[in-house]
Amino acid sequence: MIPWSAFIYVEWWTRSRRNRCFSLWIPLFLAWLLLLPLVLVLFPVVALVCLFVRVNALRLYAAAWGILTSLRKTRVEVRAPAARVLVSIA
Amino acid sequence: MTNSTIFNFESRNAMNDDRKTILEMLAAGRITADEAERLLAALESSPANSATESSPPAPGDAAARRAIKPKYLRVLVEADEHTIGFKGGPTTVNVRVPMQLLRAGVRLAGLIPAQAHDQVDRAFTQHGVPITLSQIKPENLEELIDHLGDLTVDVDGKDENKTRVRVFCE
Numbered sequence: 001m002i003p004w005s006a007f008i009y010v011e012w013w014t015r016s017r018r019n020r021c022f023s024l025w026i027p028l029f030l031a032w033l034l035l036l037p038l039v040l041v042l043f044p045v046v047a048l049v050c051l052f053v054r055v056n057a058l059r060l061y062a063a064a065w066g067i068l069t070s071l072r073k074t075r076v077e078v079r080a081p082a083a084r085v086l087v088s089i090a
Numbered sequence: 091m092t093n094s095t096i097f098n099f100e101s102r103n104a105m106n107d108d109r110k111t112i113l114e115m116l117a118a119g120r121i122t123a124d125e126a127e128r129l130l131a132a133l134e135s136s137p138a139n140s141a142t143e144s145s146p147p148a149p150g151d152a153a154a155r156r157a158i159k160p161k162y163l164r165v166l167v168e169a170d171e172h173t174i175g176f177k178g179g180p181t182t183v184n185v186r187v188p189m190q191l192l193r194a195g196v197r198l199a200g201l202i203p204a205q206a207h208d209q210v211d212r213a214f215t216q217h218g219v220p221i222t223l224s225q226i227k228p229e230n231l232e233e234l235i236d237h238l239g240d241l242t243v244d245v246d247g248k249d250e251n252k253t254r255v256r257v258f259c260e
Contacts, residue, residue, distance in 0.1 A: 067195065070194045073188050075184075076184075078181070079181065081171065
C-alpha cells in the first residue's frame with residue numbers, strides 16, 4: 001500500500017531557553033492524485049529510455065512501485081541538544 | 091560447573107550491566123521511555139538468540155526463526171557533544187527502515203546496467219565498501235535480506251569518543 005501521509009515535526013530551543021515547534025502533516029494521497037497525470041505521461045518516455053539503455057522497463061516499474069509501497073512506517077528522528085526533528089511516513 | 095552454565099552466568103551478568111546502562115540513560119534523560127523499552131526488548135531477545143546458537147538446534151527452532159521475520163531495520167546513533175560539536179548534551183539519531191524497503195532497494199540496484207557495474211564497484215571500493223555488484227543476483231536477494239534479520243552491530247567509541255552506533259532488526 002502506498003503511503004497516505006507524512007508527518008514532520010521540528011522543535012528547537014531559542015537562546016532564551018524557550019522552545020518553539022511546528023508540526024506539518026502532509027497528505028500524500030493528494031500529491032499522488034496530482035502526480036498521476038504526470039506519471040502517465042512519463043510512462044512511455046521512461047519505457048523509451050529503458051529501451052535505449054537496455055533495461056527491462058517492466059522490472060523498473062515494478063522496482064519503483066515496490067519502493068513506493070514499502071515507504072510506509074519509515075521513521076527518522078534526530079535529537080540534538082538544541083533541536084529535534086522527526087519525519088514519519090504513514 | 092559446566093561450560094554452558096558459566097556462559098549463561100556471564101551472559102546474564104553482561105545483560106544486567108546493559109540493562110543498568112539503559113536505565114541510567116533513561117534516568118539522565120538521554121533517551122525516552124519508549125526508546126528504553128525498545129532497547130530492553132532488544133536486549134532480552136539477543137541472549138535468547140545467542141543461547142540458541144550455543145546449544146544444539148532443536149528441529150523446530152530454525153523453522154520458528156524463519157517464521158518470525160523482522161519487519162524493520164533500526165539504526166541508533168548516539169554521539170557525545172565533543173564528537174559532534176554541539177554543546178549541551180548528546181545528539182541521537184534514530185532511524186527505522188522497513189525491511190520491505192531494503193528489499194525493494196536491492197531489487198532496484200539489480201537493474202543497474204552491466205556496463206555501469208565497474209564504475210559503481212570502483213566507487214564503492216573507494217569509499218571502503220568492497221562490493222562486486224555483479225555478484226548480487228536476484229536469487230540471492232531473499233537470502234541476503236533474510237540473513238539481515240540476524241544482524242546486530244554494536245560500535246562503541248574509544249577513550250574520549252563516546253559515540254555509540256547500534257544496528258539491529260526488530
